[in-house]
């Protein structure tokens with residue numbers, strides 16, 4: 001490394017180290033699943049800072065945003081890998097199960113169906129998260145849409161419409177209308193990408209009232 | 210999966226600007242959804258964000 005590059009790296013190293021402990025605490029608190037990888041995430045952010053040199057920006061704020069994005073990237077990669085591995089293991093187990101013809105034909109879906117299902121769920125997770133983030137940004141553009149967001153989030157977290165109506169102090173019909181609007185937005189957004197409609201079905205399993 | 214996407218990937222998290230505005234004005238009617246998200250739903254990502262800003 002040439003001396004100016006070396007100096008730049010040392011400068012960043014010092015600045016970064018002054019934030020290291022608090023970034024690590026934030027990361028472990030916000031993303032408990034990344035507890036064991038937290039230092040690797042910070043290393044990625046450090047490499048990014050070296051490359052992008054965000055001098056003019058508020059460094060602390062830049063670092064937190066970068067940490068959050070890199071953590072989410074990692075979690076998404078993990079999930080994708082987990083689903084791919086699940087699909088592979090289910091695909092390979094189809095060979096061994098064929099050699100064992102002693103088991104009676106079960107009603108459960110066959111291994112190849114399970115592999116397809118696992119692969120489909122991998123795609124679902126990524127699309128789902130992107131669509132919901134876009135939905136939130138859409139709601140935040142107009143104050144009138146914020147109650148739609150709250151009602152929809154409550155529904156996604158499993159609250160039945162009657163309870164949502166009570167919590168938000170509006171008639172139940174209003175909740176149905178807001179949920180209809182939210183679902184319609186989401187449906188419009190995903191209908192091209194979600195060919196089988198699987199994401200939509202996962203999101204909108206009818207919940208008992 | 211919905212739980213994972215919301216709770217761990219923060220898919221329903223408000224913008225940072227609104228999150229901080231809610232901390233300043235927790236009774237603002239336009240920030241009610243944020244209050245629900247942070248206090249009732251207890252989003253760990255937003256709670257950590259507030260903690261580090263605190």
Ligand SMILES: [Zn+2]
Pocket residue numbers: 219221222223246252253254255256
């Ligand atoms: Zn959140």
